[in-house]
Amino acid sequence: MDDKDIVMLYWQRDERAIYETDKKYKKYLQYIANNILSSDLESEECVNDTYSRAWGSIPPSKPDKLSLYLGKIVRNLAIDRYNASKAQKRKGNYDLAYEELSEIIEDGSLSSPADQIALRDAINSFLGSLPEIKRVIFLQRYWYNCSTRDIAVKNGLSEINVKVSLMRLRKKLKKHLEKEGIVL
Amino acid sequence: MKNDNLDKMLNLVDDKYLGEANPENTQVGQKSNKTLKWSTVALCACLVLLVLNVGILIPFLNRSNDDPLIPGPDGEGDVIVEVPGNESLNWEASEPQTSVPSDYDEIKAEIDALWELNDVKEEINNEAVKDQINDALEDESQEGSSESIGKQEQGVIKPTTDNQVDGVEEADIIKRTSTHIFYLRGKFLSVYKIDGASTKKVSSYALGGIIQKINEKIKSSYEDDKKEDIIDDSYVGSYNWEMLLVDGGKTINIITQSDAVCPHVTIISLNVENPENISLKRVVTTLGRYETSRVVNNEILLFTTSSAGGFFLPQYNDGNGYKYLPKDKIFVPDSGVYSTNSYMVIQRLDAKTLDTNDAVAFYSYGRGEVISYNTDIMEITRAGAADKPIIYVSNENIYITRTYRIITNWGRSVSKDACEITRISYTDSTLSYAKDQYIVLDGYLNNQYSLDERDGILRVVTTINERGYDEINEKYVTTVSASIYCVSINEMKTVGRNTNFAPNGERVRSVRFDGNYAYVCTAVAFTDPVFRFNLTYPTNIGYIKTDDISGYSTSLIQLGNGYVLGIGYGETSQSLKVEVYKQSGDELISVDSYEVENAYFSEEYKSYFIDREKGLIGIGVTHYAYSGDEAHRYLLLRFDGTKITEQLNTTLTGTRSLTRAVLIGEHLMLFSDTQFKIVSVGFFDDIFTN
Numbered sequence: 001m002d003d004k005d006i007v008m009l010y011w012q013r014d015e016r017a018i019y020e021t022d023k024k025y026k027k028y029l030q031y032i033a034n035n036i037l038s039s040d041l042e043s044e045e046c047v048n049d050t051y052s053r054a055w056g057s058i059p060p061s062k063p064d065k066l067s068l069y070l071g072k073i074v075r076n077l078a079i080d081r082y083n084a085s086k087a088q089k090r091k092g093n094y095d096l097a098y099e100e101l102s103e104i105i106e107d108g109s110l111s112s113p114a115d116q117i118a119l120r121d122a123i124n125s126f127l128g129s130l131p132e133i134k135r136v137i138f139l140q141r142y143w144y145n146c147s148t149r150d151i152a153v154k155n156g157l158s159e160i161n162v163k164v165s166l167m168r169l170r171k172k173l174k175k176h177l178e179k180e181g182i183v184l
Numbered sequence: 185m186k187n188d189n190l191d192k193m194l195n196l197v198d199d200k201y202l203g204e205a206n207p208e209n210t211q212v213g214q215k216s217n218k219t220l221k222w223s224t225v226a227l228c229a230c231l232v233l234l235v236l237n238v239g240i241l242i243p244f245l246n247r248s249n250d251d252p253l254i255p256g257p258d259g260e261g262d263v264i265v266e267v268p269g270n271e272s273l274n275w276e277a278s279e280p281q282t283s284v285p286s287d288y289d290e291i292k293a294e295i296d297a298l299w300e301l302n303d304v305k306e307e308i309n310n311e312a313v314k315d316q317i318n319d320a321l322e323d324e325s326q327e328g329s330s331e332s333i334g335k336q337e338q339g340v341i342k343p344t345t346d347n348q349v350d351g352v353e354e355a356d357i358i359k360r361t362s363t364h365i366f367y368l369r370g371k372f373l374s375v376y377k378i379d380g381a382s383t384k385k386v387s388s389y390a391l392g393g394i395i396q397k398i399n400e401k402i403k404s405s406y407e408d409d410k411k412e413d414i415i416d417d418s419y420v421g422s423y424n425w426e427m428l429l430v431d432g433g434k435t436i437n438i439i440t441q442s443d444a445v446c447p448h449v450t451i452i453s454l455n456v457e458n459p460e461n462i463s464l465k466r467v468v469t470t471l472g473r474y475e476t477s478r479v480v481n482n483e484i485l486l487f488t489t490s491s492a493g494g495f496f497l498p499q500y501n502d503g504n505g506y507k508y509l510p511k512d513k514i515f516v517p518d519s520g521v522y523s524t525n526s527y528m529v530i531q532r533l534d535a536k537t538l539d540t541n542d543a544v545a546f547y548s549y550g551r552g553e554v555i556s557y558n559t560d561i562m563e564i565t566r567a568g569a570a571d572k573p574i575i576y577v578s579n580e581n582i583y584i585t586r587t588y589r590i591i592t593n594w595g596r597s598v599s600k601d602a603c604e605i606t607r608i609s610y611t612d613s614t615l616s617y618a619k620d621q622y623i624v625l626d627g628y629l630n631n632q633y634s635l636d637e638r639d640g641i642l643r644v645v646t647t648i649n650e651r652g653y654d655e656i657n658e659k660y661v662t663t664v665s666a667s668i669y670c671v672s673i674n675e676m677k678t679v680g681r682n683t684n685f686a687p688n689g690e691r692v693r694s695v696r697f698d699g700n701y702a703y704v705c706t707a708v709a710f711t712d713p714v715f716r717f718n719l720t721y722p723t724n725i726g727y728i729k730t731d732d733i734s735g736y737s738t739s740l741i742q743l744g745n746g747y748v749l750g751i752g753y754g755e756t757s758q759s760l761k762v763e764v765y766k767q768s769g770d771e772l773i774s775v776d777s778y779e780v781e782n783a784y785f786s787e788e789y790k791s792y793f794i795d796r797e798k799g800l801i802g803i804g805v806t807h808y809a810y811s812g813d814e815a816h817r818y819l820l821l822r823f824d825g826t827k828i829t830e831q832l833n834t835t836l837t838g839t840r841s842l843t844r845a846v847l848i849g850e851h852l853m854l855f856s857d858t859q860f861k862i863v864s865v866g867f868f869d870d871i872f873t874n
Contacts, residue, residue, distance in 0.1 A: 015756045019709045022757065028208050039424075041788060041841040048784055052758060052808075067206065068199045079191065120196035127201050139205035143194050146207055154207055 003066040010058035017058075018051050025067060029074045035145035036078040046081060050074040075143070097145050100170060122180040126173055137162055138169050341433045344846060346741075346794050348632060352577050353479040355426035356790050358844040358855060361433040364459040365846055367855045368425050371395065373438065375459045376860070380851055383862055387460045391425075391438060391452060398450055398469055399442055428479050429456075430535035435465065437484065437535065441474040449474045449488055453538050468538045470501040472529060473551065478577045483541065484533040485582065485610070487575050489550035491526030498527040498545035509545050516547045518619050519604055521588060526550025528573060528584055530608065530615060544615045546606065549573060549586050576635035581673065582608040582615070583635055583642065587628045600650040601628045605635070605642070607673060623676045625669055626650070626683070633740075636697035641679070641722050642671040645704055647691040648684055666692045666706050670722035680722035685715065693752065698742035703765070705737040705750060712736035714750065714765055716772045730772045735761040735779075738787045743823070744796050745872050747775070751792060751803065754779040760805055764823050778821055778828040782808040786841035793845035797870040799823040804836060804843035804856070813837050818845070818854055824871055832865055 001020050009017035029050055033043035050073045063069035127135050136155065140146045141162075148166070152159040344365075345356040357368040365376040365383075371392040376385050424441040434457045440450050449472060453465040472488030479485075490498060498514060499506045509529070516522075528549035532542040551572065576583045584606050591599040606622040608615050627646025629635065636643045650663045665688055670680040686692075690706040690713075697703075702717040714737070715729040737750030747766050754761035763777035784806045793802030801821045808815060813835060820832035836843060838856025846853045847865075854861040 016709060018757045028206070031207060041786070042839070045784075045786070045840065048757070052784070055758070065199055065203060068202050071202065071206075072195065076191075076195075119193055123193050123196055124198045124201070127197065132204065135201060136205045139197065139201060140207055143197060143202060144205065144207055150207070 003063075006066055007058060007062060010055065011062070018055060021051060021054065021066070021070070025070055028067060029070055032071055032144055033074050033078040035147075036075070036082050042081065043078070046074055046077045049077050053077070097142050100141075100166065118180065119182060122177055122182050125180075126176045129176075130169070134165060134169060137165050141166055341429055344844070345790060346792070348576075349578055351480065351579055353428065354790075355428050355439060355477045356844075357426060357842065358846070359427060359429035359436065360846060361429070361459075364456075365853065365855075366427065366429065366436060366456070366459075367844065367860075368427055368438065369857055371425065371440075373427070373436070373454070373462070374860075375456075375462070376853070377460070378848055380849060381862055381864060383848075383851070383853060385860065387462065389454065389462045391440070394452055394464070394467060395440060395442060395450060398448075398467070424474070426477070428477065428484060428535065430479055430482060430484075435536055437538070439474060439477055439486070447471070447473045447490070449486070451484075451486075451533075451538060466538050468501055468533075470529075470531065471499050471506070472527075475528070475573055476575050479535055480577070480579070480610075482535045484531075484535045484538075485577060486531040486533060487573075487584075488529050488531070489526060489573060490529065491550045498529050500529055500531055500540065500543045500545075502540040502543070509543055513544045514547065515544065515617055515619075517549070517604065517606070517622065519622060519624055521604065521624075522548045530582065530584070532610065532615060542614045544608065544617065546584060549584055549606070574629045574632055574634070576632045576637075578637035580609060580611045581637060582610055583637075584608070585629055585635075598652055600626060601648075602626055603628050603646060605644065605671075605676075607642075607676060621676050623671055623678070625667075625671075625678070627667055630692045630695060633697075634692070634695045636702070637673065638697070638699070638719075640673055641719075642673050643697060643702060643719060643722075644669045644671060645692055645695045645702065649691075664689050664691055664708075666690065666704060668702060668704070668717055668725060670719060670725065680725050682717065682725040682727065685727065686713075693736045694738055694740045694750070696740035696742055696748065698748070703740045703742075703748045705740055705752070707736035714740070714748075714772055716748075716765075716767065728767065728770055728772050730765060730774060733763070733774060735759070735763075737761075737763070739789050739792070741792075741794055743799070743872065747823070747825075747872075749794075749801065749823070751785075751801070754781065756781075758782055758784060758808070760785045760803070762801060762803070762821055762828060764828065776823070776826065776828045778830070780805060780807060780819070784808075784840070786839075786843075788841040791841050791843050793820070793847070795847060795868075797872055798847075798868040799825070799871045800831070800847065800868060801828075802845040802852070804838075804840040806840060816840075818843060820845075820852060820865060822868070832863060834861070834863055836861060 001024065006017055006020045006024070009020060026047060029047045030040075030043045033046040034040065037043050037046065050070055053073050054070060061069070127138070130138065133155065137151055137157075140151045140154070141148065146154070148159050148162045151157070152162045155162075340362050342360050342362055344358050344360050345354050347354050359366045360378075363378055364386075365378060367374045367376070371390065373389040373391065374385050375387045375389075376383055425438060426440075427436050427438045429436055434455065436454045436456050438452045438454065440452070442448055442450065448469055450467065450469045452467050455463045455465050470486070470488060472490035475487040475489055477484055477486050497508045499508055501507075514527075526549070527545045527547055529543060529545045531540055533540050574585045576585075585603055587601060587603045589599055590602050602624050604622060604624045606617070608617045608621070610616075625644060625646055627648040629644070629646055634645045645666065645668050648663060648665045648667055652661050652663070653659075654661045663684065665684040666686040667681060667683040668685065669678050671677065672679045686706040687708070689708040691708070692704060693707050693712065694705045695702065700718060700720045702715075702719055704715045704717065705712050706715070711732050711734055713729045713732055715727050717725055717727045719725060735752060735754040737752035739751045741749040741751070743749050743764070747764050750761075750763045750765065752761055753759055758781070760780045760783045761777060762779075764775040765772055766775050767773075785803055791804060793800065799822050801823070802818065803821075804816070804818050806815050807817045810817065816835060816837045818832070818834050818836035819830060821828050822831050832852065834854075836854050836856055836859055838858040842857045844855045846855075847868075850864055850867050852863045852865045854863065
């Protein structure tokens with residue numbers, strides 16, 4: 001079933017929407033959650049909570065790309081859950097990825113709508129300037145929280161190649177943000 | 185603030201870029217399958233040449249003589265590896281292969297060659313590993329028993345875990361004796377002294393320090409300047425802890441998995457003879473990923489899987505250091521299917537001392553990481569389902585399984601899932617396997633409850649998942665259904681079957697065997713029938729079933745007296761339904777059901793409390809009708825032969841999969857990762873006899 005039909009089921013308040021979502025996206029959502037939580041069971045709970053959120057938010061939402069809509073929900077839920085239980089846990093992919101990325105930022109504040117717009121333009125123009133493979137590596141590491149080994153396997157690269165690319169991309173992003181006058 | 189801002193920034197990334205980077209999409213730069221097939225031939229040739237000339241394709245080679253514990257990385261960067269004879273090799277030179285030899289003889293020859301190369305190093309680790317264990321023992325006073333008080337005698341073991349097979353104990357996060365309850369709360373073992381309503385925590389034992397020490401030891405085996413690059417997944421989660429209570433209640437063995445540097449399993453053995461003054465007995469670390477464990481007759485059966493990009497030899501820790509398994513203990517499947525470059529290692533340890541009595545390894549039975557492979561007639565790929573190996577242990581045999589997809593047409597349009605089941609006998613002092621002791625069945629398994637052994641017959645339920653071509657109507661046809669098989673365990677041949685019994689589209693959701701009967705729940709959406717098969721005559725398998733009922737069961741549990749309990753979903757995925765079935769004439773009927781809407785529950789079977797004699801069922805749910813912490817509820821239900829009634833509905837915070845309950849007298853003790861609670865529920869008479 002394609003995304004449009006699934007979203008239609010949500011709008012019709014037809015519970016098959018959850019079943020079809022589960023059938024199509026469970027593995028994908030668990031992958032995102034597990035990259036952050038490193039726990040199959042906790043990830044499963046997060047995915048179930050995602051369905052509940054989707055049920056509560058569609059309608060009024062009518063996402064064009066259901067995978068990304070759900071992906072954002074599950075990612076945020078997993079991060080919340082991770083932060084809540086952080087004290088008991090060792091570093092996982094999420095922490096390691098953030099540690100890498102936080103090297104490039106200062107401790108600034110971004111609260112106004114204008115800041116948000118500037119930030120959105122900056123990050124997307126940065127990504128748009130990159131070759132596809134570099135963009136994929138960057139987002140798989142910092143948005144999907146994949147391990148560097150996973151990224152290497154998925155893209156037919158060596159792990160060292162991925163790590164070096166990430167290091168260069170971080171430096172490039174830092175320069176780009178500075179140029180745009182953004183302090184995170 | 186930093187993390188908040190990073191989150192804000194990442195949440196603003198354009199959807200088109202996120203879609204492009206979706207890890208499930210076609211990968212940038214990855215070779216096509218066809219290219220892979222050709223490159224396989226070249227890689228195999230390279231592999232043989234490398235083994236003959238250099239012998240470096242051994243990811244688990246030890247680094248140096250004073251680096252005891254640690255296997256080599258599986259293809260990490262440019263780490264310099266020391267090998268016997270002071271040859272210095274650049275690890276990058278042994279970049280992992282993505283394919284493996286396709287032929288049984290080739291693989292055996294590679295294993296034999298690798299073994300010869302490494303045979304001489306067998307004993308080098310012993311002293312340093314002993315040092316590591318001693319370090320942990322010396323630090324015992326700092327790590328544990330911080331809340332210990334006076335001497336208390338331990339009682340006898342009482343059952344807490346609802347084991348699949350009587351006499352085959354499964355690991356869990358709760359265990360108890362007649363006097364004390366042990367609950368693993370993450371990296372802390374909490375001990376409760378049983379005293380009715382006054383039951384309370386009397387001591388705890390911190391385990392994190394021991395694990396930290398072992399992880400640090402592993403990390404320190406790498407060169408200092410490489411640490412940051414190499415340490416990747418160092419997460420030690422609270423979920424990955426389980427324990428086994430053995431030795432008449434005097435010893436607890438805690439098993440945990442860590443991914444620091446390389447996946448490894450640690451068993452921490454504690455003396456709990458005096459539960460209020462626990463002491464460390466021994467620590468043993470072994471390689472690989474923890475899959476599961478059992479205790480039978482005071483022996484632990486430990487199942488681990490290892491995988492690496494290149495060819496390697498399986499190792500195990502016999503308690504005195506790492507050793508390569510002898511050649512005659514490494515088995516290569518005779519089925520001709522080598523789907524992943526990995527092993528499953530089965531270790532048999534003395535439950536009291538953790539000495540290893542035996543170990544065997546099965547090539548290609550690990551978790552699927554590499555998609556491969558082809559033979560002359562078919563291609564094998566990783567199946568969509570069942571990434572995790574499913575393991576079933578009866579009183580006499582171990583059954584290990586793997587699932588793959590057989591593609592019989594290079595256009596990838598005609599294909600089916602298949603599961604391969606291998607039998608290993610453990611009735612003798614050794615783990616014995618004969619080359620023909622395997623069977624390949626159509627379909628994939630749901631979980632361990634899909635398998636059951638009785639009177640020399642292995643009974644198996646699978647979900648069929650096939651795609652074929654209808655030449656008359658000129659279209660592709662997908663079949664999703666369920667099948668049940670009876671397999672003679674002596675020959676590992678099918679003696680009876682009932683195939684595709686479920687309506688097309690329905691997959692197996694839960695299975696439970698009860699004597700000569702098998703109960704199977706199948707569903708396509710939130711509607712299921714439950715089937716009951718009569719397996720008295722394996723060559724003639726008949727069944728009765730319910731009408732379609734809303735919802736489906738994720739667990740089926742035999743209650744005895746012909747009743748079967750289903751725990752699962754009601755009309756939606758946001759509901760809990762508990763239902764009891766029984767035969768009535770030629771039908772299987774629903775006796776009664778209990779449903780909570782707008783609720784979420786865990787599918788983890790071990791989190792349920794089941795008391796068959798008293799007809800009690802306990803389960804943790806999150807009920808969205810309540811708010812805040814109140815939403816986390818624990819329900820105690822009772823089936824009295826005709827009705828299911830709610831006996832208790834109380835708050836219990838914490839993760840639903842980690843809730844456990846113990847009923848002692850009139851008190852129900854509730855445990856979770858965040859709370860301990862005692863509720864007086866009154867005395868329940870026995871209703872059923874089992």
